[in-house]
Amino acid sequence: MASGLLFNVLIFLAAAVLIVPVFKRLGLGEVLGYLAAGVVIGPSVLALVPDAQGVLQFSQVGIVLLLFVIGLELKPSRLRVMRKAVFGFGSLQVSVTTLLLALAAWWLGLSPAAAIVVGFSLGLCSTPLVLHLLGERKELQTRHGRHAFALLLFQDLAAIPVLAIVPLLAADALMTNGATPLLREVILAAGAFAGLIVGGRFLLRPLFHYAAATRSREVFAGTALLVVIGAALLMELAGLSMALGAFIAGVLLADSEYRHNIEADIEPYRGLLLGLFFMAVGMMAEIGLLAEIPLVVLGLTLGLVLLKALSLLIATRLYGGSWKEAANLAVLLSQGGEFGFVLLSAAAAAALLDQSLVSLLILVISLSMVVTPLLFQLHVHGLRRLYAPSRTKPTYDSPRDESPQIIIAGFGRFGQIMGRALQGLKIPYTVLDINAEQVEVVRRYGNKVYYGDASRIDLLKAAGADKARVLVVAVGDPEASMRIVEQARRQFPHLKLYARARNRYHAHLLMRAGVIHIVRELLPASLELTRDALVGLGIPPDQAQHTIDTFRPHDEEALMRQLAVFGNEKKQIQTIQEAARELEALYEADEDIATRVEEIPPRPH
Incomplete structure (x- = not known):
């Protein structure tokens, strides 16, 4: 038993190490590499790991952790601002996409009820795939990134009642059993949702305060995993999405002083399990069907991608978005999603859809997920250049290690005063600032400043952090300040840290991170x-x-x-x-x- 498990782990690690770097080197991204690795080791090719369904279920934890980390980045105030995009744009897009796909399914011969289920199932997008693609290019905070996230969040919410309705649509179940089962599901889901929010608001902070007081990183990391998995299981028991539960838990902790530590502890697990999820999707693809009926499979895949892209163009323009945003969303969200597997399988279990049709549609969804990273790369390097502004964002400078005694991160009003004093004393120092316009202005006055993110280890090392004696964190943004401090303490423990604190709360965060020399600005x-x-x-x-x-x-x-x-x-x-x-x-x-x-x-x- 143990040897079999270790063998499977070895296979997954070997496939990832051998195949994913090749795809990254070719510029195709990690996601496509993981999908290809899953196809190779799955039942359709080498059959090294036959239980694709079991792997897929376990790897859902990766999606749970991903949504938790995203929730940590979304403060409740910001989420309230997004409600119009979530429910307005989200409902519009789901309606348009479901309508187009359901009409196509009905035209191909499905019954109206089956066509609606197929249309909705295929209309769902892949949350981890889209967020991973946006994260790779650091586009989560762009307009199309925020709207893509809003759509994905609404789809997760909308999928829950549909999943409850699917069994009722089969064999006139609604006529036989009435609306009582559906009403029971709704009440249970609403109770779990409210319980998680109320309980989380009053219990999470004391729980993490208790864990932090132990001063054990293992206990703190275990507490974070306990909260994530507990919230996910609570939602699943109520018939809701596990990812939704983790997302809510993350949002409840977004204002917490422990947010940075939690995110740092969760990140390694999230990356590994998310890669495992994409490999499991690749394993699920029944490549034999592609060999048997290639024209049907490829035709349906092409039709799905085109219809979803068209629906997103229509929905974005109706919502008032630009053609640029519409094109970005059409390419990003043109694939099927992992929740489609669940809905289609439920429809097959309820005898609403034939199992052979479900297998075909699951393969189509898998292929659409394989195609999306390729289309996105082509879009980024092709179509996007047609509407890109003439002025491109400058690339980070490559600082020269001139053996500075001091490195100053941030050269605004605060850092410039220190720089003038050091220059007068002829003490060598190097400056890193992430504001390109500020760097240009300061350079015109003869100051030597490098454009770059001081939280990046490679830039800090290039600036001479491994030889410098002092790092002054003079940036005004508390979050950016804490990222720099955490990286510097981890990678360059010899550096003496001096930090500017924006307020008492920021000062407390710095003190908890081990910074002794702090000046409240x-x-x-x-x-x-x-x-x-x-x-x-x-x-x-x-x-x-x-x-x-x-x-x-x-x-x-x-x-x-x-x-x-x-x-x-x-x-x-x-x-x-x-x-x-x-x-x-x-x-x-x-x-x-x-x-x-x-x-x-x-x-x-």
Whole structure:
């Protein structure tokens, strides 16, 4: 038993290592490589791993982890902004696509009920495939990337009631059993959905706070996997999508202070299992049918891709999208999806569709998934250039390692002041900034700045991070700052880290990541202005400075106490209120400060 399992693992790893790099080198992408590897080792070719269905079911965990990570990137406020795209654009696209495909299926001889099920099943797209293609090209945050994600999310939601209705459509089940089974499914699903959201909101933060307090990375990673798989299973037991449950869990943790750590711990599992999923899809393809009836299979595949592309063009234009966005979506979402396997299999089990037809349609879906990466590559390097703007995005510079003592990440207003001081002292330093326009402006004034993302290990190394002594993280965006800090601590542990904190929350994140030298960007300037304002009220300059000097260490001590209860909102509020009362008492106990405040002349009427 154990040897058989190890043999299967060996086969999967060998196929991935031997085949996927070849496809990447040819510029065809990882997804197509995994699909091809699955075909080679599957039942249709070498039959090294015969149980394709079992592998596919296990590899669904990869999709679950993928949706969880995407949920981590979507804060609830941003999701509320997307609701129009999800339900407006999503319902429009599903309606148009289902109508066109159902009409085609009916024209080919299926009954109306069967045609609708086939039309909807083929109209669903592959969430992991599309998101992987967008992620490879870093296009998830583009307009077409956001709309593609909205469509995929709506399709996952829409597939649930259809899956519940399929058995009722067969043999007049609805007439026989009435609407009670369907109503029961809806109530159960709604209860599970509400339970996950309410329970997650109150339980997830304390759970991760408890895991983080153990200071064990294994316990923390285990907690993350527990939450993901638990949410997925809850949704599946209620008849909903496992991926939807994981996505909701991710969204509930998107505002959490643990988000970066969770994402880092989940990432290795997600990548491996997602690759396994694509290999399982390749194994599911019955290549024998392609040899028996090649014209039928290829004709249906071509028809599916063309009809879905046409429906997406129509839906995008009706929604008000540009031809550019419509073309991007038409190519990205022109394939069938993994949920189509589930719906078609359910239709066959309910005797609504013939098993031979289902096998043929599953092969067509698999081939459409194989074709999509090729079409996307052709689109990117061909059609997209016709409407691409004349100005291309500059490529990252290749910094020269000139043995700097200091590397500055981010050269805005904050970093430039430090750079001027270092230049005056003739201390060698290297600057990395991700804002291309800012780099051009700074260069015009004679500063040596490289355009690049400081969170990338290769750019940091090229800039001399392995020899430098200090890394100053001066970027204003807290998320970008934390990515740089995490990479630097992992890859260049010898570097002394100095960081700019945007606010107290950012400062706490940096402190939890092990950064000791932190400057809150507004603190020095605000304290200086407070001192000047006190002088303006009539307090002598030395006494005003004494007031500020008293405030600063008290504030630092309060910051450390708040760090100890980080993530516990109730205790955070309590600590802040206690610190405010302590400061008042501190000032009242200081006779010099109290006397000078009492001597402030009254406001003139």
